Amino acid sequence: MPINGNGTHRPVSRPLAPGIYAPIPSFFLPESEDLDIPSFEAQVIRLANAGVGPLLAGSMGEAIHLSHEERFVLIKAARQALDNAGFDHVPIMAGTGAGSTRETVELCKEAAEAGADYAIAIASGYFAGTLAGNRKALKEFWTEISAKSPIPILIYNYPGASGGIDLDSDLITELAINSPNLAGVKLTCGNVGKLTRICATVSDISFTQRCPRKNPDAPFLVFGGFADFILSSTYANGHGAIIGLANVAPHAAVKLFQISQQTLKDRSLLPEAQRLQGILARGDFTIAKTSISGTKYLLEKLYGYGGRPRRPLPPIEVNEAEALWAHPHVQDLVKLEKESGGQFIGS
Structure with a gap:
């Protein structure tokens, strides 16, 4: 994030756009x-x-295993690497979830200082027994952090990582309407009906007029958290996906998103979009069963780096890794990625 001479942050200069985003793994020395x-x-x-x-x-970046300083280092490294490679226009999203509202706000400020353009926050599952049924407390959480954050915030709805806390479409829509510094939601609940209901409000042209964002470069976007419904979300006026699968097969994921968008004007492309969607959905389902360690194994196999998660997360077992690589869903995905422009070590 650019900084003025007085140390204050300029408005967002890298618009948040529909498309495919990936939660980047954090890599560790052996x-x-x-x-x-x-x-x-x-x-x-x-x-x-x-x-x-x-x-x-x-989550894929093992945020729970990172210190504040390490998060800062990763954001700075990514910004510098992108700028040096000619990608200075590419925005950075940073996870800022923490145990308390107070620490989440601190992480948002630190992320902005390090160079992040957007933050994405999840409610801690530590006290899920109290929070899950308390709509007022959950609404206050995202209302407060979005009001105090120097960069726009996305809601991260992932029941599997927050003790079962699962925001419904009404609450997310209320937050979108009432909090102008909220820039979207990632639905890793996998609920297509929820996505459809939220988009019915926030993707309507009147929403921008009735509920303008604090920063016009940061509209409220609705992202899926799995590759399963990129095509179907296109027809619900969704905005793409933030998916771990894009680490393994980025070209294939982008190709599916682009062709899905094109089918809105050219229905003759729909069969190809459906074919691609099937390959990505099956691949995502199979790889997700092996969690972070499986994704890192595939990165090592395909691109020469990956390693293991930080302890106490275990690496993938040898027999499980071999089965994952040999699985037809994974082989179909790898083939599609290569056909879509992906380059692997040794290829």
Whole structure:
């Protein structure tokens, strides 16, 4: 984020646009578990070349295993790498979820200072027994952090990582209407009906007029959290997806998004979009079963870097890794990625 001479942040200069974004893994050195910055930078640039935007320190990035300082280092490294490679126009999203509202706000400020353009925040699941049924508390959480953050905020709705806390479409829509510094939502709940209901309000042309954003470069966008429904969300006026699968097959994911958009004007492309959607959906489903360690294994296999998660997360077992690589859903995905322009080590 550019900084004026008085130390204050300028308005967002990198608009948040519909498309495909990837939660970038954090890579670690084998023995020390210190950050492996060269591998991280390589991944950020490889995805940018494919047209995929970065989300740093999210679930895939093992944010819960990172210190404040490490998050700051990753954001700065990504910004510098992107700028040096000619991608100074590419925005950076940064995960700022924490245990308390107070710390989340602190992380938003630190992310902005490091160079992030947007933040994405999840409600902590530690006290989910209290929070899950308390709409007022959940609404106040995102209302407060969006009001105090120097950069626009996205809501991260992921019940699997927040103790089962699952925001419904009414609450998300209320937040979008009443909090002008909210720039969107990532639905890793996988609920297509929820996406459709939210888009019915926020994707209507009248929404921008009735509920203008604090920054016009940061509209309220609705992203899926899985590759399963990129095509169907296009017809609900959704805005793409933020998906771990894009780490493994970025060109294929972007191709599906682009062809899905084209089908709105040329229905003859629909069969091809459906074919691509099937390959990505099956691949996403199969790889997701192996979590972060499976994705890192595939990155190592295809691109020469990956490594293991930080302890206590275990690496993928050898037999499980071999089965993952041999799985027809993964092989179909790898084939599609190569056909779509992807380059692998040794290819």
